[in-house]
Amino acid sequence: MAGCNSCEDVELQNRVKEKKENYCTFENSGKPTGLGAIKVVMAGQPNVGKSMLINALSGTNKGKVGNFSGVTVDSLEVCFEHHCHKFDLIDLPGTYSLEAFSQEEIVAKDFLLNEDYDVIINVVDSTNLERNLLLTTELLELNKKVVVALNMADEARSDGIDIDLAQFKKLLGVDAVIVSAKNKEGIDELLDTVHTVADNAREPNNLVYSDFLEEEIIKVEKFLSERGFSYKDLTNREVAIALLLKNEKVYKQIHENPIMVELFPLIQDALEHIYTHLETKDINEIKAIEHNGIARGVVLEVVNQKAQPKSLSLTQKIDSVLVHKLFGLPIFLLFMWLLFQATFEFGNLPMEYIDSAIGAFGDFIGGFISNDDIRSLVVDGIISGVGAVLLFLPNIIILYIGIALLETTGYMSRVAFLLDGFFHKFGLHGKSFIPLVTGFGCSVPAYMAARTLKSEKDRLITLFIIGFMSCGARLPIYVLFTGAFFSQSVAGNVLFLIYVSGAIFGLIMAKLLRVLVFRSKDEPFVMEMPKYRLPSFKLIWHTVYSNAKGYIKKAGTFILLASMFVWFASNYPKNSNLELTYQSKIEKTDSSEEKKSLALELKQKELEQSYLGQIGKATEPFFAPLGFDWRLSVALEAGLAAKEVVVSTLGVLYSIGEVDESSHSLKEIIAKELTLPVAVSFIVFVMLYLPCFAASMVFAKESGGFKYVVYLFVFTTTAAWVMSFIAYRVTLLL
Amino acid sequence: MELTKLSKGQKGVVKGLKASGALKQRLFSLGIVRGATIEVVDCSLSKATIEVKIGNTLVALRDSEAKDIEVEAQ
C-alpha cells in the first residue's frame, strides 16, 4: 500500500481517481470491493462509542448510537475517503471479551478472528480504562495491527481524569490517539495514525506478564529460537505466549511440526508451574488474572484520577431515586403514562389543521380533474389513503422522541434492572426489556435487538411476544379509534391502557411459552449500567428525523400504491345493470330524502360486489363473531402487508362509501358507522395479530426458519381472535 | 462469605468465583477476579437484584449470581 498522505502529488491523485471505481463501490453495488482501500475494523467493549466514532470518522450518520450495551447488533460497513485514500470501516457490536457470551458478541468475535482486515481500531472508554484494557490485551494477543482510540476525552477531562498518552503507548507498545467522538476531536489524527500503521510492518506489542509467567515464556522462546523455528509473521515470543495461553489456532497450525515432540514436554512443564502458582487450572481464569494484572499496572502508571469521577457520582445519585426500592417502578410507569398522554394530547393538536388541509387539498386537486373515475382515484383513493396515514405523523414523532430519550439517557438499562425480578416470574429475562421496548417503535429492529439475550430459549420467547408490543405503525389505528369513541380527556389514558394491556398479555404468553414449549434453566442476569448521559439535541433529532422521514416516505410510496390498489379493487368490476336499476329508481321518486338513501344504497351495493367486497364477504364469517363487517375485515387483511395500510384502507373504503362529500373526517365517519363494542374488539385484534410482512421476514431470519413464521401466525391469530371475541362480548354486556 | 451478605455501601475483596463456564468468563471480563474490590451500591426490595461497582463500572446482578462471588468484607 503506497503512502498517500498528501494530495499535492498530482500523479497520485490521478491514480486515485482512476482507481476510484475499484476502491469502494459501496454506493453502487451495496458491497464495497475494498480494492486499495484500508480495511479497518472497530473493536471495543459495549457502549464505548464505536458507532459514534465511526459516524465521526466517516462524516455520516449510519451507525446507530444509544447509551446502553448492545445498541449495535450486526456489523456495518461504511466507506469514505480521507486525504485521498479510501477507508473501508467496519463497525462491530461491542464485546466485553473475545470469549463471547451472547449472539451479537459472537458476531464481533467471529469477525475479529476469521475475517481479513488491515487494522483494528480498539475503541476504549477513557473514563473506564482498567476494564476496557481487559479486551485490549486480548486484542493485542491476536498479533494484528492495532490502534487504540482513547475515546470520551471530553468526559475524562470534565471528570478530572488525566491520561499520559506517551507512557500508555510505551507500556503497551501500541499506537494510540486521544479522541472524542462527540466533539469530533482527534479524528484526523486517528485516521492518519491508522494510515501509517497500515502502511508499515506490524510492530510486536510490549505486554509484560507476571514474573513467573514471563520466566516460562522466555524458556519456550529460547527453545524455539535455538531450533531456528519461525511461524508466519509472529516472533518467537508471540508464539511462546500463544502456546502457553493455549491459543487454539496456533496449536492447530503447528501441531504437525516435528518440533512439537520436544516442545510438548516443555510446555507441559511450564503449565504445571503456572497452575501451581495461580492455584487454578482454568486457562481462562489464568488469562483473566494476567490481563487484570496488566490492566491494573498500566492504569496505575498512566491514569491520574484524583477522586471518583464526577459523572459516576452523579449517576449514583440519580440511581438512588430512579432505581429506588419502592419508587423505581412507579416512576417508570409514570414516565410511560406521561409519554402516551403526550402522544395523544400534543399529537392531536395539529391534527385538525392537517385534516382540513388534506381535505382542502383533495377538493382543490379534484377541481382540476374532469374525468369522474380519475378524480375518484386521486381524491378518494390516493389522497384519502395517504392522508389518513400522514395525519398521525405528529403522534408518531412524539412516540419516537420518548423512545429516543429512553435509549440515549441510560435509563433503558435501569428499567431492565427494575423489571428483572418481575419479568423473571413470567419466565423472561430482564434484558428482554430492551427488545420489547424497541418493539414499541418498530418490530424490525426489536427482533434484531433480541440477539443480546444469551439463552436461545429466552431469545425465542422474546421474539414471539415482541409483536404484542404495539409498534408505531399501529398507533394511528389506536389514535383514530380512541379519538372517535372516547372523550378527549380520557383518550390518552385509554391509549396508555392499550399499550399496557398488550404488554401484560405478552408477559402472560411468555409464561405460557416458558411452561409449555421452551423449558430451560434460568439464564444469569449480569448487566452493565451505563453512566447517565444528557443526550445531545442532535442525537435525538437524528433518530426522530430519520424515523419521521421513513414514515413519510412509506406514505408516499408503499401506502400510495396500496391505496390505489384498494381503490381499484373496491371500484371494479363495475356492474352496469345495478347502476341502471338504481338510476331509474332514483328518477322515479320525487322526495330528495329517498333519492339520497337510494344513492347510498347503490354505493353500498357497488362496493359489496367489487373485488375487495367479494374478498371481504368471503372472509366475513371468520370475523363476524368479533363484530367486524367486511370493510373492517378487509382492512385487517390489508394490514398484514403493513399496519399503516389498515388506516389508509379504512380511509379509502369509507370515503368511497360517502355520498355527500361534505368533508366528514374519517374519525367522524367511524364514530357514526361503528359501535363501541366493535371498536374495542377491533383495537384488541390489531393489538395482537401478526406484525407486518417486513417484520415477519426478519422474524424468520432471527428465529431460524420460516416454520417459526407459521407458528407465529397461528399463535398471534388465535390469540387475537380469542381476545377480540372476549372483548366484544364483554363490552356488549356493559 | 457471599457477596449477597454485604449490605448497601459496604465494600469487599473478591476471593473466588463459584460460577462456571460462560458466567464465570463474563464476570472475569467485567473485572470481577480474585483481588478486585467490589462495592454494593444498591439492591432491590427483596434483594433479588443488586447493583455493584467494580472500579468505575456499575453492574447489575441477580442474587443467584451474587451468591457465586466469594468476598471478604473490608
Ligand SMILES: Nc1nc2c(ncn2[C@@H]2O[C@H](COP(=O)(O)OP(=O)(O)OP(=O)(O)O)[C@@H](O)[C@H]2O)c(=O)[nH]1
Ligand atoms: N461524552 C461523550 N460521549 C460519547 C462519546 N462517544 C460516545 N459517547 C456516548 O456513549 C454512548 C455509546 O455510544 P455508541 O456509539 O452507541 O457506543 P457503541 O460502542 O457503538 O455501543 P454498542 O454498539 O452497544 O457496543 C452514547 O450515549 C454516546 O452518546 C464521546 O466521545 N464523548
Ligand SMILES: [Mg+2]
Ligand atoms: Mg455501536
